[in-house]
Amino acid sequence: MGWIHCGDCRLYLVRDHKISQLTRDHTMVGERVRMGLMTAERARNHPDRSALSRCLGQDLIPSIDRVTTPMQQNDRLILCSDGLWSVIPDVEIEKLTREGDAETACRRLIETANYRGTPDNLTVAVFVMLARGANTLVRRGWLARIAGIFGRGN
Numbered sequence: 001m002g003w004i005h006c007g008d009c010r011l012y013l014v015r016d017h018k019i020s021q022l023t024r025d026h027t028m029v030g031e032r033v034r035m036g037l038m039t040a041e042r043a044r045n046h047p048d049r050s051a052l053s054r055c056l057g058q059d060l061i062p063s064i065d066r067v068t069t070p071m072q073q074n075d076r077l078i079l080c081s082d083g084l085w086s087v088i089p090d091v092e093i094e095k096l097t098r099e100g101d102a103e104t105a106c107r108r109l110i111e112t113a114n115y116r117g118t119p120d121n122l123t124v125a126v127f128v129m130l131a132r133g134a135n136t137l138v139r140r141g142w143l144a145r146i147a148g149i150f151g152r153g154n
């Protein structure tokens with residue numbers, strides 16, 4: 001699976017009861033953490049934690065990260081804004097999404113962040129990889145794909 005990223009929304013991968021952040025925070029504080037000038041714990045509550053170093057709309061040609069990662073059955077991807085990750089630690093995000101379907105996991109995360117009084121906007125999307133195999137993807141040629149875009153394909 002592949003994605004592009006710019007800003008401070010995060011994409012997490014949850015696999016085998018472990019959570020890993022797949023994106024980098026494009027903030028001034030995030031850069032300080034990566035350079036070893038600040039701890040992640042201090043960054044969580046720093047007053048400048050939301051000051052973006054990169055975002056869409058600021059520059060004519062924004063700098064974006066392009067990343068890919070292989071997916072396995074039962075993997076979960078969590079896309080969320082800082083309204084979620086600023087009030088719920090990563091380990092707890094993993095626990096709240098461990099069981100149930102994507103909709104239930106999403107609801108748990110939103111309810112928990114709202115209960116804690118998130119001070120920022122709150123956006124969450126959860127994707128669960130249900131199956132993987134040769135029969136899960138249908139490969140079509142470019143002509144069939146173009147016809148599908150215009151509603152004339154299978």
